[in-house]
Amino acid sequence: MIYPTVEQVIGFNAKHLGGQPAVRDVGLVQSAVARPQTVAFGFEAYTTLEEKAAALLHSIICNHPFVDGNKRTAWAAMEIMLVANGHVAAVTDDQAFDLVIHIATSCSEIEVKEIAAALQVIPRPTR
8 A cells, every 4th residue: 555655745735835835733744644554453444545545635634734725735645645556536526625625514523434435436547
């Protein structure tokens, strides 16, 4: 499994903000990047690629590690993680927008499994 690094996620934020990252708390970036890899009592907390991607997306959106661009950075990091692992989210731009807003407005209520299902992850089409 390939995961984005803290440096990559900060780079995504810089790209979406026009060059300079707006890190509010690097510890929260580290936490978000580590969350998909969580192991408790010898078992992975998130067992599928979909759940791991959803956990990353949720953590960046809800923990607000950046001053600005949290939702855009979260989506970019999640997409790169999926692509690096040979998959994509098969959602339209409108569906992606709606999902990100839903996560942002229901951080404490929404479950990772619900996000994972909404991502509609499929193998990356070959060209």
